[in-house]
Amino acid sequence: MTVNETLAQASNAMVYGSMTAFTGAMVAFSISLAKGRKLESIEDAAQRTSTSHQVRMGSTATLDKPAVSTALTDGEDLGEGRRAGNIGMSLTWLGTLLLGAALLFRGLSVSRPPIGNMYEFSLAAGFAVSLTYCLLSISRDLRWLGLFITVPVLLDLGLALTVLYTDSAQLVPALNSYWLAIHVSAAIVSFGAFTVGAALSALYLVAQVAEDRAADGKEPGRSAAIAQRIPSADRLDLMSYRIHAFMFPIWTFAVIAGAIWAEAAWGRYWGWDPKETWAFITWVVYAAYLHARATAGWRGKKAAYVAIGGYATILFNYFIVNIFVQGLHSYSGL
Amino acid sequence: MATMRWLWRQLTSMRVALILLFLLALASIPGSIFPQRGTSPLRVNEFLKDNPTLGPILDRLYMFDVFASPWFASIYLLLFISLTGCVLPRAIEHYRELRSQPPAAPKNLSRLPVHLEWHSSAKVSEVISETATAWKKRGWRVRQGDDWLSAEKGYARETGNLLFHLSLLVLLLAVGYGGAVGYRGTVIVREDSGFANNVTQYDTFAPGRVFGADQLPPFAFELKEFEATFQRGGQQNGAPRAFRAELMVKDEPSAEPRAVTVEVNHPLRTSGITVYLVGHGFAPEFTVRDATGKVVWQDASVFLPQDTAFTSSGVVKVPDTVPQLGLQGFFLPTVSEDFSNGPVSKFPAADNPEVYLSAWQGDLGLDSGMPQSVYRLDTANMKRIGIEELAPGEVWNLPNSGGTVEFTGYRQWASFVITKDPGKGWALGAAIASIIGLSLSLLIPRRRAWLRVTSSEDQGNLIEVAGLSKTEAPGLADEVLQLSKLVRAPEDKQ
Numbered sequence A: 001m002t003v004n005e006t007l008a009q010a011s012n013a014m015v016y017g018s019m020t021a022f023t024g025a026m027v028a029f030s031i032s033l034a035k036g037r038k039l040e041s042i043e044d045a046a047q048r049t050s051t052s053h054q055v056r057m058g059s060t061a062t063l064d065k066p067a068v069s070t071a072l073t074d075g076e077d078l079g080e081g082r083r084a085g086n087i088g089m090s091l092t093w094l095g096t097l098l099l100g101a102a103l104l105f106r107g108l109s110v111s112r113p114p115i116g117n118m119y120e121f122s123l124a125a126g127f128a129v130s131l132t133y134c135l136l137s138i139s140r141d142l143r144w145l146g147l148f149i150t151v152p153v154l155l156d157l158g159l160a161l162t163v164l165y166t167d168s169a170q171l172v173p174a175l176n177s178y179w180l181a182i183h184v185s186a187a188i189v190s191f192g193a194f195t196v197g198a199a200l201s202a203l204y205l206v207a208q209v210a211e212d213r214a215a216d217g218k219e220p221g222r223s224a225a226i227a228q229r230i231p232s233a234d235r236l237d238l239m240s241y242r243i244h245a246f247m248f249p250i251w252t253f254a255v256i257a258g259a260i261w262a263e264a265a266w267g268r269y270w271g272w273d274p275k276e277t278w279a280f281i282t283w284v285v286y287a288a289y290l291h292a293r294a295t296a297g298w299r300g301k302k303a304a305y306v307a308i309g310g311y312a313t314i315l316f317n318y319f320i321v322n323i324f325v326q327g328l329h330s331y332s333g334l
Numbered sequence B: 001m002a003t004m005r006w007l008w009r010q011l012t013s014m015r016v017a018l019i020l021l022f023l024l025a026l027a028s029i030p031g032s033i034f035p036q037r038g039t040s041p042l043r044v045n046e047f048l049k050d051n052p053t054l055g056p057i058l059d060r061l062y063m064f065d066v067f068a069s070p071w072f073a074s075i076y077l078l079l080f081i082s083l084t085g086c087v088l089p090r091a092i093e094h095y096r097e098l099r100s101q102p103p104a105a106p107k108n109l110s111r112l113p114v115h116l117e118w119h120s121s122a123k124v125s126e127v128i129s130e131t132a133t134a135w136k137k138r139g140w141r142v143r144q145g146d147d148w149l150s151a152e153k154g155y156a157r158e159t160g161n162l163l164f165h166l167s168l169l170v171l172l173l174a175v176g177y178g179g180a181v182g183y184r185g186t187v188i189v190r191e192d193s194g195f196a197n198n199v200t201q202y203d204t205f206a207p208g209r210v211f212g213a214d215q216l217p218p219f220a221f222e223l224k225e226f227e228a229t230f231q232r233g234g235q236q237n238g239a240p241r242a243f244r245a246e247l248m249v250k251d252e253p254s255a256e257p258r259a260v261t262v263e264v265n266h267p268l269r270t271s272g273i274t275v276y277l278v279g280h281g282f283a284p285e286f287t288v289r290d291a292t293g294k295v296v297w298q299d300a301s302v303f304l305p306q307d308t309a310f311t312s313s314g315v316v317k318v319p320d321t322v323p324q325l326g327l328q329g330f331f332l333p334t335v336s337e338d339f340s341n342g343p344v345s346k347f348p349a350a351d352n353p354e355v356y357l358s359a360w361q362g363d364l365g366l367d368s369g370m371p372q373s374v375y376r377l378d379t380a381n382m383k384r385i386g387i388e389e390l391a392p393g394e395v396w397n398l399p400n401s402g403g404t405v406e407f408t409g410y411r412q413w414a415s416f417v418i419t420k421d422p423g424k425g426w427a428l429g430a431a432i433a434s435i436i437g438l439s440l441s442l443l444i445p446r447r448r449a450w451l452r453v454t455s456s457e458d459q460g461n462l463i464e465v466a467g468l469s470k471t472e473a474p475g476l477a478d479e480v481l482q483l484s485k486l487v488r489a490p491e492d493k494q
Ligand code: HEM
Pocket: A058, A059, A248, A286, A287, A290, A291, A293, A294, B011, B012, B013, B014, B015, B017, B079, B080, B082, B083, B084, B086, B087, B161, B165, B168, B438, B441, B442
């Protein structure tokens, strides 16, 4: 089958368009943050967090202490930054749609799923990140998070275009399977959501540090500059947990689908190929995160570090293992 | 005894499980950094040769067999002991919980995270019994007191969690079982040649610990045709696009042969074994005649690809002449005009094939009793008598009255991995169960809800509805609101 060059070029143009939109969104979100007002005073948050922290231990939460306070407000008032935030949000939607269209055209140009090499993976991953963010923002106000989403997406797209770019082409036989669509898209979807989860965990750490300082009666440090403009630590922690808990089964599914595919393609369902090994490591670290959240003494900051560590293993698998380590997966057409 | 109990309690604690999980992740890392014997034995040998001091030390630490090493095994075995010790008591506890009623309502409902109250003059006993029915219909387990209800929902969460952890145990057992009783072999088959399933026909054969050779099902196949297509032009010129092997398969000796197409991602499955297409190459055909013109060798010889354009190297050993004759060289499917880096092919398909050979006379060393590679010529006792480039149909008159070599054409060959893993189905079942368990465990909210009616003369009865989430799932307030609407106690209008 041949490659439809017109569609392939249209796809490239849309990637540039999408980057332009995301750049605009990034600027708008920065302005929104800079002008934004506190969502909740750090002192108040510190107070509330310290009372709700002793709450849940393992699956047998004691009944007389509330597990989740439902009284949390969204802190709607972003002050002057509101307009800029809205512009950022619209531009993010635009960038996401353009990126989705770019993927669609790329796929159409070769009549196959557009996830056959690292350039395409990177486009799809950027799309997964921004789409997760957009979908989450439908039912809650996430303008404060926009900057921390558009920056990684732009970095990812920049890398895709400069370092990883590959012309549109057919697949090598090993990738020519419907399992490509199943396994890789599950992995990319989890990757996108884990990116949002890692951003939330990182912001949680910032907020927690600021609240700890406030609780100890110390001068606000640099963390306060950001912490003022994002939700309270316990809320960030909870949001991050929910994303991770929701995505972990999907990541598990991605790994298992990979094993089923490997059984059909390579004659064994698990062979400790470097890529498989790192997928396993990622899985174990996120399992550890979920355990940490249920283990006394590990909730809070330590668990957040584990979540970020899990994300680091994904990045390692993608950039280091794909590019530098020899294995059966080495046909990403770099 | 006390220490044993202490040890057991430590081992089955969440904290130790957590540490073991970290250790497992850490322990896997060297397996991805150093080449592993299981997957790339040649690269291990290379590594050992390149690092004569560091290599053996790493080897003693099992760095080239990480996933078969005692320390890796001890981590996951400890983890699974911990898992069993942790999950079994929880399973018993959960079983009891499933058969018992939710605990009675706490005294003070207003302290709970979600709490609603209103006044109603509805009758206490009616409110209680009607609400109990309505809540049960909504899927709650309800316990009824005189003037209170206590309800719980989401037991499947714990069931899912136990299912998940148990299926991990089953998965481990299935992997171990399959590895022990199965096998894995590789074989190269030329077009128009066959393979019969017995150990001697394999090029490599790796049986499990308790595998018996009599467990090889008696099937056979012939490779009728192999077809490879490649990308022509563009940035990925020469990249493979499709491989296909056409086989005639006899599932058992008395069976009718049936035609089967084996492709990458589409293996042949028969009698518990699976046949995978994993590689391919060329086998140039030669006819070798001695000085008198008698045919002393006529066959296709398997040459192994050296690069992505399928520059392939191999040898032909002709033992039946005096002195013995050896040919060594390259098959080039599409010969390059430029040999400045030696003879190379420029495209993987056989568009313009040639062979580039050197001929050796002397002793092939076949009688020494040492096993010899069929892909290498032992030239210790041989002398090179000439070099030649041949297109199909060309004949080379060897110097030294060595006879003639005719390059008559080529066949292709395909390589197959043949495996048997009886644990596979169990592993798949366990994996699917683990996802189901995990999803239940992480997505189902576990909640409690209460109703209390406090009778009072002057204001009408006080109706209180409260809820508590035992997990961090969202939506508790909504759920409690829905429950409150099911309470048959209309609010009094003041
Ligand atoms: C092979 C090792 C293990 C893996 C991969 C693993 C994985 C997981 C995962 C992914 C969860 C999250 C599900 C949830 O939160 O409900 C979980 C929960 C849990 N695991 Fe494990 N686990 C392992 C071993 C253990 C061991 C040894 C213990 C006991 C010491 C244990 C006790 C628990 C408990 C109590 C929960 C529920 C936590 C909660 O309520 O949030 N697990 N496990």
